[in-house]
Amino acid sequence: MTRTAAIWLFVGLAGYVFLPWYMTPHGFWSFGWVIDPQGGGESGLYHLLSGRFWLVGPLLGILAGFAVLGIIKPPIARSRGFIITATAGLALMIAQGLLIKNAGRAAAEVSLWQPGMGAGAFVVALSLLFVLTSGISGLGKGRGDAFITSLIGLIVALVAVFVFYPMSFILVQAFALKGGQGYGISEFLPRFFDDTVWSLACLMGSGYCGAAVNSLVLGLSTALGTTVMGLAFALVFTRTAFPAKPFLRILSILPIITPPFVIGLVLILLFGRSGTITVYLSDFLGTEKTRWLYGFWGVWLAQMLSFTPIAFLVLIGVVEGVSPSIEEASQTLDATAWQTFHRVSLPLMRPGLANAFLLGFIESVADFGNPLVLGGNFNVLSTEIYYAIVGTVADPAKAGILSITLLSMTLVAFLAQRKWLGKKNYATVTGKADNGQNAALNPGMKWACYALALPWAAFTLVLYGLILLGSFVKLWGYDHTLTLEHYTRAFGMVFRNGVHFVGSAWDSYFTTLTIAAISAPLTALVGLLTAYLLVRQKFAGKDAFEFSTMLSFAIPGTVIGVAYVMAFNFPPIELTGTAIILILVFVFRNMPVGLRGGIAAMSQLDKSLDEASIMLGANSATTLRRVILPLLGPAILAAITYSFVRAITSVSAVIFLVSARHNMATAFIVGRVENNEYGIAIAYSAVLIVTMLVAILLLQALIGRRTLRRTDRVQTA
């Protein structure tokens, strides 16, 4: 413990004395600050000596830590000393970060103003944090293991800074008064209950409904629809002799690697004003070309197509989980197949159905891409938030209020899901062999499922065919000559004295790949480390810890995007316009996915394996590295793949955070759509889908090849 604390004290001191305290103008890694220490790369010590007296806090914390190290000998007292000094240092550092910025903005004068914190501040804060956590371990917490307490401290700090801190800005902004006149409740309530949010006019047939009402109706309809469709697919998959089951599997994966608005785009090719089917109908049947697609029905259809696979993946486990012996028992009691399904199987599936419904609801109201492309006059919360920020008159207060409304919906669904389904909706398979036959569906049910599922599957397939076709057609609906033009414009290369990437999409393509490649392993790492703490360690406040790490799952991308823009646009943490903010938003949005996978995988790993390693003299860090992580191969692969894919397809959060320097593929495509350049948008989407397929296969080949024999994985009591 003492050694760890001492090392971090030295690291902190070095960070304070040598590293640039503030953000350097040309980025930390260009190392311009090494050569030119006066060019914005001055260390904390330099700033302190040149008059920024408020930077003394963290230094005092570190020096007091050294004093504790030198003077106090009894281990418990020394641990307490570390805790007190490090906490004080951190508190002073946070206080100066928050206060000096505010004072500076109010006074708007030079002397009290400071830029965003940089590498030096980061290292100092981290060191103080670790001195604090080593001190806590010295008191015997976390079985006296400094690695464990430090890991807990680190993750708590990360979640606090990158989830709770930005979310607090949403709250604060919602109470902002017009014209920057401070904060208060007076405008909040009227704006919160404004007609643009809660109007029910459309239901009475007179005008438009409020965005919240629209979101709610859309969310409920999509949730219901996807649950029914998902159940139909799951029943076809598990309870019938349908011959092409692998095909259904593949079909269910496709939407996961499809950027969310692509379905909307393809629907436009079919049903839009000049869509194939619209034109066909008006030509041959003389019906009018309608704009029905641009509104509730279009968004709903697109969401149904996008989210049915999610319901399918949830429900397939549920349907398989109904023990055959229970169904057999029912049948031996002379119940018919229908009675068995209706009275036995369905009630057993109810929690699973509720789960699928709530997931569908969260996905639907959080969805941004499809309403953006197809919404028309149908306003939903996620797009309204976007327009409140990027519209002609930016209105952060409105964005804040709408965000709170949207967040309340997803949070309620999230809480309901946890309350009803408990935390353990994984690991439902018991070790007991249960070899019976699942009851087959009765013919009526079977054909009903076929009638729902198969046309739908065919439709999905047609849409994916159109993605390809649409990218090769000059101008859909008008000029159907085949062309490579979209591809060459987006991905053109010139081979003259080397390769020149002249296509307009290359920039965003490379940025997207780089950022996804950086954030995916980080996401997996944070997720799995958190899972390790949750599954393997006991500590006070563990339930709250788990809840807060899972929480970001319920925060819609639009909301977290707005929160990041509000929080990280100013000192003390000024990250907008950098690649770091994109990486951070991906890591903390996708972390729950890695977390869930990690928890499921780690629960299957016998605890005595870690304990054996500990008993053989390894510490927790070594155990994690040499025993647990190697045995988590598939879970790591899944977490990395999923984070990678989500980073590439994500649009809602990203659209607020991209900059000219760091543009992302999805933001680029949305831009093309807004310019009606559908060809290029679709071509780019096709390239993204192929890229992700290749990446998934590569990852699988890279990590998935090592097969492990895991005979010792059986849990013993």
Added chain:
Amino acid sequence: MTKGSVKFENVTKSYGEFVALKPLSIDIAPGTLCTLLGPSGCGKTTTLRLIAGLESATAGRILIGGQDVTHLSATYRPVSMVFQSYALFPHMTVLENVAYGLSVKRVPKAEAKDRAETGLELVGLSGFGSRLPSELSGGQQQRVAVARAIVLEPEVLLLDEPLSNLDAKLRRHVREEIRQIQQRLELTAVYVTHDQEEAMAVSDRIIVMKNAEIAQEGTPHDLYERPASAFIADFIGDANLLDTEVIATGDETRIRLLGQELTLPLTAKHTGAAKLVLRPHQVRIGSETLPGSLPAEVTYAAYLGNQIQYTLKSEAGEIFAVAPPVAQPFRQGDNVHFSWADNAPRIVMT
């Protein structure tokens, strides 16, 4: 001097409200094999894990080799453990498993390999080093787990029900091996089991636990010959417990059993209600009334070849007895008389 000793001073362990271990004091001498014996759930594993450092004590002090290790994390305690499930690392070969402890302690590669091979040799598995654990039989995996624990030359070796995953035939063989290795290396070992025969066979000392505390401790001989309670008498070796009453005690003890007064050559704690402890092989059965013999009825008789087992019914309780095979065994329903050899039975108070 005290290297390898294990000492508990009033150690307790609670999980929230639940008390898994009442204040426990034990003292295990260096170089001995001490067994924690008791029915399932009595706190044996908890005690072992407290020694290991895998659980932290709620109160009290733990000393290993005279050093206070109460707050020392498991990583740094001079203790190794053999797990019930073996806990061999499935992604490492047998040799890598055995060398793991050495390699995390940064022992040079070549030396670690040598020592690991010596360890494997000790458990009779040289030549198996390059296999994966999943390619070994249960007994072999068990021995790898032992080798992995002892190459670190721990002061104390802990074994938690090490034989429970082996089939009955192998158990005797492996327990003998474990005992031999422990004696050869003069290791202190703490051995957990719920099987009293196993405990008797391997231990220098046995600590019998019941309901989160010690019921009795002593050598196997002590426990068998001088049980302190009906529980111990019953748990250590089969015993018939007959209702009796101590009338007077001194150098000899007078008891009343089935209406007769008898004298036993032993000292009881005090007078009052008690149980007479009669081992099955100590029961003599005859058809005639002899002085000191008591009436009973045969309710069950089973011929097992090398012995005959009887169940007798008497007013003082049911009696299980084994007798050498004879040509004319008693049969169900026979009225018989039973007695015992001099100074065979024990008295425990109730």
